Amino acid sequence: SQTIHQWPATLVQPVGSPLSLECTVEGTSNPNLYWYRQAAGRGLQLLFYSVGIGQISSEVPQNLSASRPQDRQFILSSKKLLLSDSGFYLCAWGKGRAYYTFGSGTRLTVV
């Protein structure tokens, strides 16, 4: 069966520090991978998605970036965090006509 792992679960970082959130999928190959952000009390905003290794599509211009160094690994990064980067980050995967499955999320607080 397929599983998705996302870590860390909680992160408190100072303004200006770097960020690295990791997401991995097991039990499938060449999944489509997605990063979403959810601000407090709001809906989900698509940040990045990838349909293959090294292929990244960005939906929102900001100081975040994403990379896909391996088939089932998706990384969200920042060189310098802003207060506005605080939120709940969710990774998801999907393939073909199937629904998308989400990881358990990372709660990021920038202080």
Added chain:
Amino acid sequence: AQTVTQSQPEMSVQEAETVTLSCTYDTSESDYYLFWYKQPPSRQMILVIRQEAYKQQNATENRFSVNFQKAAKSFSLKISDSQLGDAAMYFCAYRFSGNTPLVFGKGTRLSVIA
């Protein structure tokens, strides 16, 4: 651009009663999918039910069912025999065929009153 609208920010229902959450969407595509996701306090996103646009029959999953009106671009969720564990944020989502991302509505917070 595709948009999903949930016009009810908050809803409440008595335990064991039925509640309907509304969702409308805007698209020019003919082949697409619609979903309802549940987000409990743990914030884990859980798929509740899905509907493929080409299927005329409304999807049903136990106590959850949808009313899919393709011409009206409406996709409402009905929860029957509501339980305390149904209390959560509910998100309506859409995507068209291919490797396309999900587009979400802003969500409806459902409270269940004992």
